[in-house]
Amino acid sequence: MDTFFLIESVVKIFTMIAAVMGLATILTWVERKQSAVMQDRIGANRADIFGIRIIGLFQPFADAIKMITKEDYIPPFGNKVLHMIAPAIAYIPVMLLFAVIPMGPPLEIGGRIVNTQIANIDIGLLFIFAFGGIAVYGAVIGGWASNNKYALIAAIRTSAQMISYEVCLGLSLIGAIMIYGTVDLSQMIAEQSGHWFGWIPRWGIFIQPLGALLFIPAAIAENKRIPFDLPEAESEIIGYYTEYSGLKGGLFMMTEFIEMVLISALFSVIFLGGWNVPWLEYNGFNFPWGGTWTLNIWVVKGMQFGAYFLKVAVLIYFFTLVRWTLPRFRYDQVMRLGWRYLFPLALINLLITGIAVVLFA
Amino acid sequence: MTNEELQIKFKERFPDFAESCIIDKGHIVAEIPLEHMELTLTTLKDDSEFDFKMYMDFTVVDWMERKPRFDLVYHLYSVEKNHRIRIKVGITESQSAPTMSGLWPVADWHEREMFDLYGVKFSGHPNLKRILLYDSFKGHPLRKDYPVTKRQPRIESTFPTRDSQYQEKDLKIHRGD
Amino acid sequence: MEKRVRELKVDYGPAENIYWVEVLKGLWITNRHFMVNMWRHILHALRIKAEKGAVTFQYPEEHRPIHHRWRGRHRLTVKQNGAMRCTACMMCETICPDECIHIVPGESPDPNVEKFPEEFYVDALRCCFCGLCAEACPLDAIRLDVIEPEICGFTRDIIFNKEFLMGLNNDRPWEEWYIENKTDSKEK
């Protein structure tokens, strides 16, 4: 382990944490503003610093201050220890997942290839499944430790829903894994560069359309957002964090936003070609009709970073749009959807992909 | 069916109180003694000629000085035949009326409401307790002898942890003295 | 006219049953709202168009346009010489269903006027703004045409007195009056 690696890792870790936390913070603003504009409103814009409001961008800061200064209420008859650690159990695994999510294309600095992942491990996707599975404990323990009937119902719903949809989530990605032949995320992106017939980008969505279609509901369900927000279901049972306030409640909410970044990144990595831009190669654009547009390598890298960010942003916009437009399912409908529709479809997808891989490989 | 036809039918069917059946401002009104009430209402509901399947409204009128003091007023409606009838039954304070909740399930709540507000009792009612007011409310507010300005303390706290002094104070604030 | 009945029935076909079609249609509606509103917001921010992208009003800065028939807060009108019109006939106090008006009548110091209200109180928190007092007034002395939506700023203890109800004619902010009054009563 040399010094460069150490510096590189530390820089990457801090960049990642800053980026994710910043993004999640801004997402609270995005969520509010986007829903407001969708609903012909203006949205929260009251928080100001010396009278400057900049369309409500200070609102997240105000929220943060509010959460920090609020009374941290611990229900008297619940399990205090579990109640304390539950938000951490929900939050830490999700943050850990970003260790394997690439931030952009690999860079060449001082002659060394620098991967923009924190940890370039070979089992990236499996890592995600593994730690994603832990996240369910946060909600379940939080709901149970609150000693609140609503929270308990929510906790039970959470466990049932998340375990069910983890299966679909996994199966919907296995098709892609079979095609790319790897579970390393950087490798997967690399597999998606290039074009078929010179025209169509080799993105996962074109070879795994069904997988992508199954991934979206499963991912939203994992994220516990409308239409799968049964664990929260504000108007029915108030949610597994009914008894949480202050920073701990804030962590639960933050987790939700971080997860949204995560699934957006995952979707763009696996199905949208990551940082790949159509016809953009290391030396610039090579159009299929023959034209070329030579660009500096740093411009190309910048464009790739930008494309990756853009894909994540559009996905977040899409998920927010879904969250504010659709109603939520009922408990039995979620289960039916998961086990009777998504699960068989994922299996079929797997079967077809398998046959195709065997035939064409 | 027009009101007049219904009136004639009512008189034929119930000759005992035929003279009490009148048409008042486009409504058929009939007065029935309490002891015949159950049978009459059952007939009105089940007989296909009357077919008063819908229990539109039920209320009590307090005629302070009159004897009997209260009137039970039923408004019945027939969805099929589109006619209405108003049945009045006199009842004293000590008597109790037979419940109609077996005939029309919605009567359950209506009777609870009238028990709550007027103190009229219904025999055979499955769940005769206050509905709009709290259980420790004293008196029946829609009776004419209940003063409109009367104040009552709100629900007395049943939590043993609460200091009784605070209760005293709260009550005083609420009463405004 | 005869009674016409229409039976409503909505059946789901395969397009509806696979969720995605209708979901995307719905998303398209909300998306369209977003795009249109965003465009309008931008035009508004760039001062190209006056109308903004939202139907709501940013309340303290921006007031909803109120119809001239609006029943707002009370005021007591005055004659041309500045004296109050009210003669304490108690019509408003009588018709007020909330008993929120209290008038103490008295002999007027002005020889041309017999009776006038020595005190005129309106308990704004009892008031339900039904407008019956203005309707009952035989002298056009009380009106509810003060367009000022907020009544309780920071307190729930609001009883308007005569001077305040008349003082509205010269646009004195109510907080000023309230602070004066409050300090008054404290001293006493």
Add this chain to the structure above:
Amino acid sequence: MAKEYENRELILPTKNMALAMGPSHPAMHGIVRVNAKLDGEIVVEGSVDIGYLHRGFEKSVENHTWNQGIIYTDRLNYVSAMMNNVGYCLAVEKLLDIELPPRGTFLRVIMSELSRVADHLTCVAAQVMETGAMTAFLYAMKAREYVWEIVEMACGARVTTNWTRVGGLMADVPGDFVDAVRERIPLVRDVIDELDKLVTKNRIFGDRYRDVGVMTKDEAIAWGFTGPCIRASGIPFDVRRDTPYLNYDAFDFEIPVGTNGDVFDRYLVRMFEMEQSILIVEQALAKLPDGPVSVDNKMVTLPEKADVYGSIEGLINQFKLIMDGHGIQVPPGEIYQAVEAANGELGFYIISTGGDTPYKCRCRPPSFALTAALEKMITGQMIADVIPIFGSVNMIGGELDR
């Protein structure tokens, strides 16, 4: 639903959980409590507690004069207050045996129907919102705002209208009223269309609403359902047609009926009724006659302000109509007047023993019967279904508890 879990006891010994939903619960509006006994997600037993908004409507009206009683009716169904005003005044006018001039009648019809649109918009929106779709709710609120702007134009207030008077209206509508209504009708229509596109065919909504809270025809009648809820059960009962009041005979509209009597049918009926109400408003606007809005009867209607300020006769008339114990003298008698309010039959049973105050003023709230049946409707359903069922009966606390 419950069948799948029938043999649960054999597998695992379980206990039911009692869950008190409300009154401080996001969907219960702070005015009702559902005491549910849960077996997992299924409500095995439900009971409903009401009375959190009881204000003593009857006692208050009995202790006020006839015209003062109108402000109490505002607070019955506070989303469509004008219809309550109209119902109460119609009852008193029948006791007085007076009839409104045509313009007053037409205006009452217009405002009643606009209030119905506002009420149905609120109900549908709340129902949709409580299943999670916030945006549709806000679109509906936007449309309701258009309606309330018209209400404000007519009476000077948006919610507590106090618009009618015994024997007429508070005042004639302002001159730009007709144009304003015509201007807003397409806006409201657009929103209703949008709502329809967002909700009706979306299967997630459909799954939530279908076969939930089913009331068959017989059950609906036995439980005293009226209004959209009984029509959803397939019975075309509408007070506007069956016992006509005002001049609804002059308007052409259709009565929607549902097939299943579930929450989805109630939603469909409400959506269709909004269209019909707008049609009625358009017809009424086209026919709106000129003339006075109140009866020309010095014993009932307050004189013109010019008369009051300028002549002793007008002044005396004003005083006589307002002083306690003088006022409008309603002859002894009793009346039951029903109007088709947004939730169903709103009846006023008024007894006068002569004099200027009612002896009794009973209000038959449509919500009461619907809420009474809530217990039946939620039993056997899932806990998540309580919310759309509750939303579909459109329980308004002011009307329920009075």
Add this chain to the structure above:
Amino acid sequence: MPKIKINGNEHEFPEGMNVLEACKNVGIYVPHFCYHPLLRTVGSCRMCKVEVSQNMRGSMQSRIDISCKVEVADGMEIRTDTPEVKKQQQMTLEFLLSNHPLDCPVCDDAGECELQNFYFEFGQHDSRMIEPKIKNRKAFDIGRSIVLDNERCVLCSRCSRFLEEVTHTHELGIFGMGSAESIMLKPGARLDNDYAGNVVDLCPVGALTDKDYRFKRRVWYLKSTPSICEHCARGCNVRVDWDLNPYHWHKKTFQMRKHRTEATDLQRIQRIKPRRNDAVNKEWICDTGRYGYKSTDSADRLTQPVINESGELKPVEAGAVIKAFVTGLNSAIKSNPGKVAVVVSPKLTNEEIYAAWSLFRKRLELPNLDHKLPVDPEWTGDDLLKSADPFPNRLGCEWIGFVPDGNGLGVEDLNLAISNGKIDTLLTILADPREFLEEKSLSKLKRKFFILRNLPEDLKEHVDAALPAAAWGEYRGTFTNFEGRIQRLEAAFDPEGEAQPVWHWMIELATGMKKSLKWRKTEDIMHSLSDHVINYKNLSYDSIGPEGVVVGDKA
């Protein structure tokens, strides 16, 4: 007895009755301003027009005539409902209103004004008046308690007739002609006689108003309770008009804020009006009775039981005062029952007297009971209503026997007895002891107990313990007037503070002394009273009608 037809129905009336009264008897109200049953008929207002059909010279001839001036005659036919009559009434009213000022907002009579009532019932015309109205004198002070407004006057002359025929003082008259005609004081006169207040009641409009009631409350706020005046032995029938509303506003809502604290605002009784009772007071009352209600809410009203603790009066709970009473009386009685004197005021009702008598004479057997308070030398009776005796129930006290025992001492002997030391304990009920005791004997007394309504500042030093008694208007009971007529008075509102009617304190006292008096309400006392006192035999509240009953040897 002539038979006439009124609106088609035949009725029979005594000779000499006028048509207006006849119509009133059969329930048809004919509007009128100037006619008053107790005054001479003048027929000046022309409001009471009816259609009279009479057989004249062999044929029925009908005419419109004023009903107050037409006497019933056999075969007469009266119609009050023809369009012509209506029109005539309407036109008369329009004339009367043509110069009437727009004064309803400031007029105290609004609400009981006949112009308003008749307009609503018989007029309902639209105004046709476009000329300016005639101005006249307004708010003119014509006497101690009366204000005259000539603009509102309809010249019915009821007031001047009253002053001519009843009081014979002739202060007011009608002067001028045509549009300048108006009621005025006669030169040099002022309306200051003892019955001046009655002209306000007589005035059908708001021309004569009462200074005492001026602008105080609106008429329609008032609630009325029938009662009996307590200011002399006549027992005039009066009506207590009261309103608790301002009282509550000031007591509850405005006590935190600056507000007027004048006593008038806190008065519950707003005014006293006479009730008609032809056997007692016709429809008049004197000004003493009319304005004598103010002590009920005066500043010196005793509202709490007080006890003397080392020279200072302290408000305490009623039980403590009762205990002080009991121990004081018991120790005095134990030494010698003759050392105790009980003096009651004849202002007590029969029930209260009887309760006191039952306790002190029947149970405790005290000899020195008396009620004969000296009469205020300034009080003079007259031959109209005012009796020479200013106490309402002296006869009742005598009949019940609240007088000294065979060798007991009366009020006039007390001064001597105290100075001799024969009496050392005094209990007075509603009576100020200084009325019958000298200062030095009062201070010589060992124990001084009082049951009082009002406790003046200078009496406080003499009080050992005092209980608050309910004031006039706060309790019910019966008075026996000087001619033996028993009349009922009703409670208008609840007693102020912790005050209670005297009979209630008697029962408490008896309980404290272990001498049980088992009454719960005044009806119970009346029941025992009718059983035990010969003059009240078979009397109950129901049998006392609105006119009262004369009983005993006077009947």
